[in-house]
Amino acid sequence: xxxxxxxxxxxxxxxxxxxxxxxxxxxxxxxxxxxxxxxxxxxxxxxxxxxxxxxxxxxxxxxxxxxxxxxxxxxxxxxxxxxxxxxxxxxxxxxxxxxxxxxxxxxxxxxxxxxxxxxxxxxxxxxxxxxxxxxxxxxxxxxxxxxxxxxxxxxxxxxxxxxxxxxxxxxxxxx
Amino acid sequence: xxxxxxxxxxxxxxxxxxxxxxxxxxxxxxxxxxxxxxxxxxxxxxxxxxxxxxxxxxxxxxxxxxxxxxxxxxxxxxxxxxxxxxxxxxxxxxxxxxxxxxxxxxxxxxxxxxxxxxxxxxxxxxxxxxxxxxxxxxxxxxxxxxxxxxxxxxxxxxxxxxxxxxxxxxxxxxx
Amino acid sequence: xxxxxxxxxxxxxxxxxxxxxxxxxxxxxxxxxxxxxxxxxxxxxxxxxxxxxxxxxxxxxxxxxxxxxxxxxxxxxxxxxxxxxxxxxxxxxxxxxxxxxxxxxxxxxxxxxxxxxxxxxxxxxxxxxxxxxxxxxxxxxxxxxxxxxxxxxxxxxxxxxxxxxxxxxxxxxxx
Numbered sequence: 001x002x003x004x005x006x007x008x009x010x011x012x013x014x015x016x017x018x019x020x021x022x023x024x025x026x027x028x029x030x031x032x033x034x035x036x037x038x039x040x041x042x043x044x045x046x047x048x049x050x051x052x053x054x055x056x057x058x059x060x061x062x063x064x065x066x067x068x069x070x071x072x073x074x075x076x077x078x079x080x081x082x083x084x085x086x087x088x089x090x091x092x093x094x095x096x097x098x099x100x101x102x103x104x105x106x107x108x109x110x111x112x113x114x115x116x117x118x119x120x121x122x123x124x125x126x127x128x129x130x131x132x133x134x135x136x137x138x139x140x141x142x143x144x145x146x147x148x149x150x151x152x153x154x155x156x157x158x159x160x161x162x163x164x165x166x167x168x169x170x171x172x173x174x175x
Numbered sequence: 176x177x178x179x180x181x182x183x184x185x186x187x188x189x190x191x192x193x194x195x196x197x198x199x200x201x202x203x204x205x206x207x208x209x210x211x212x213x214x215x216x217x218x219x220x221x222x223x224x225x226x227x228x229x230x231x232x233x234x235x236x237x238x239x240x241x242x243x244x245x246x247x248x249x250x251x252x253x254x255x256x257x258x259x260x261x262x263x264x265x266x267x268x269x270x271x272x273x274x275x276x277x278x279x280x281x282x283x284x285x286x287x288x289x290x291x292x293x294x295x296x297x298x299x300x301x302x303x304x305x306x307x308x309x310x311x312x313x314x315x316x317x318x319x320x321x322x323x324x325x326x327x328x329x330x331x332x333x334x335x336x337x338x339x340x341x342x343x344x345x346x347x348x349x350x
Numbered sequence: 351x352x353x354x355x356x357x358x359x360x361x362x363x364x365x366x367x368x369x370x371x372x373x374x375x376x377x378x379x380x381x382x383x384x385x386x387x388x389x390x391x392x393x394x395x396x397x398x399x400x401x402x403x404x405x406x407x408x409x410x411x412x413x414x415x416x417x418x419x420x421x422x423x424x425x426x427x428x429x430x431x432x433x434x435x436x437x438x439x440x441x442x443x444x445x446x447x448x449x450x451x452x453x454x455x456x457x458x459x460x461x462x463x464x465x466x467x468x469x470x471x472x473x474x475x476x477x478x479x480x481x482x483x484x485x486x487x488x489x490x491x492x493x494x495x496x497x498x499x500x501x502x503x504x505x506x507x508x509x510x511x512x513x514x515x516x517x518x519x520x521x522x523x524x525x
Contacts, residue, residue: 011187012361018194019368026440030451030484030516033506039520055297073295080293081508083482085437085453087260090201101205103260105282105302107455107482108293109507118430118458118480120423122405127455127479127506129302130293132258132282134205156208156302157284158256166205170214186362193369230472248470255468262435265376276380278435280457280477283468304477305468307433307457309380331383331477332459333431341380345389 014093020146021091021098021139029084035075037066045140045147053133053154053161083107083127089137090169098146100137101169104153106130131155134162189268196266196273196314196321204259210250212241220315220322228308228329228336258282258302264312265344273321275312276344279328281305306330309337364443370496371441371448371489379434379454385425387416395490395497403483403504403511433457433477439487440519448496450487451519454503456480481505484512 006014024043031039044050044062051058059065068074089102110125117123138150154161181189199218206214219225219237226233234240243249264277285300292298313325329336356364374393381389394400394412401408409415418424439452460475467473488500504511 008183008187008358011191012358012365015187015190015194015365016361019365022438023440023442026438026451027519029437029453030440030519033484034513034516036517036520057295068295071295076294077296078513079508081506082293083453083484083506085455085482087204088197088201088263088438090198090205092198101201103204103258105260106293106296107479107506108291109482116458116478116480118432118456119426120407120418120421121427121456121480124478124480127482128291128299129282129304129479130291130296130299132260132284132302134208134258156256156258156282158254163209163253166209167211169202169205170211183358183362186366190362190365190369232470243470246470251469252471257468262379263372263376263438265373265380267373276376278379278433280435281468281471283466303466303474304457304479305466305471305474307435307459307477309383309433331431331433331457333429338384338428341384342386344377344380345386 017093017098017141017146018091021093021100022089024139024146024148025086025089025100025102025137029086032069032084033078033082035069035078037069040066040069043146043148044151045142045149048148049150051150051152053152077108081109092169096141098137098139098141099168099171100135100139101166102135102137104131104133104135106133134165136165136168192268192273192316192321193266196268196275197264199314199321199323200261200264200275200277200312204261207244207259208253208257210244210253212244215241215244218321218323219326220317220324223323224325226325226327228327252283256284267344271316272324273312273314273316274343274346275310275314276341277310277312279306279308279310281308309340311340311343367443367448367491367496368441371443371450372439374489374496374498375436375439375450375452375487379436382419382434383428383432385419385428387419390416390419393496393498394501395492395499398498399500401500401502403502427458431459442519446491447499448487448489448491449518449521450485450489451516452485452487454481454483454485456483484515486515486518 041062050065085105087103107127115123133153136152216237225240260280262278282302290298308328311327391412400415435455437453457477465473483503486502
């Protein structure tokens, strides 16, 4: 609401920041589902942290995080058919840092079950929604564009962890 | 296509409107899944209407709509694991009002069934897509930002109601 | 990162392009789920191609593509309850052309199975995710706005086709 005090150039810059961040978030699923390590290396900061929560491997450092996408288990998941599906993220930018809150589904084709026919859309056994997670992306501005300093995700399973992340959308809004 | 006749400032303002509305829509799932009444109170107008369609409770007034998120049944839904998942919305702004058409999924973890294992992604019973709904958000500009005058949602169940809402995207486009 | 060399007007134009493209992508599900042929006719170029991949009918030309939405099989799918659900797209604009990479789910209500009750959200048999596809939209700028020159989609089934499309996000980024 305070944008009137900013110059046109500053307002355009804020908008460009926002759109750059949308593409950063939108680039994650294509990277994860193809094992494109170069993307992860480019968008995480050198000391960036990828915190996947209890029960899954986490990692620190852009090259380590990129390498995870080339690990044999991740390649096996890709070979089975893998889709990271991201909803509309909430983005709050504050100068040279930004907080993004987003939801993500991880889907794989069902391997068993009866096929269902939908007219004009073929037959399909459907998809298994393996995980629904909430995400908090702590971003920083660098001379080479916005980078991920920390990405934290938590499983939607009824426990408090995923709700704590979601509340970050309102803290950022208020600041 | 008529933007050439607008000043740079007017064009920037229209873009800022659009981005503010994206965040308004993106803020809804974190609010619904944490029971954050303050968000609903802030984004609905005082006389705002939340029309959930046949079979579910509707409400009028920003404080009443906010209070629904604190009701015991809603809290029980949250405790079981609840994710509102929103797709990319269609946004049409016309001066001080706007029409947003969006899709929403409501997901909960499956409580039974065999766990499925996905390499590098753990085991999961999967998620139940409880509802898929179409949404029409009628927004108005106020001195305190864009507010919801009416949100209408209809279940995707083959009946005409959800299709009627969707057609609002094309009416707005043509205006 | 090169935007500093552009005029404010050029930067605003690039932003308006991006937002117009978001609405073009967001308009597709309401069109597909209501059988609104006029939308497809308006957003495809006259020689536009809709390539649905192996096993499904493809089409060339905006009026032919629009007519598919009015075919009896497509109308039967709509009557059963149909939801095209799109995630956040990755958009790369290069002058008068653009490449969009997006994911899409196609959902229908389950016709059998036990209803599940969720407090404050009624009972539901849930939804069948019939298809998860990756999409590449090759767009061109025309005097009448951005148009689809080619839309290619591939099923997420573990085969290479869908991954090839996804890699387009990184090629565009690099250019």
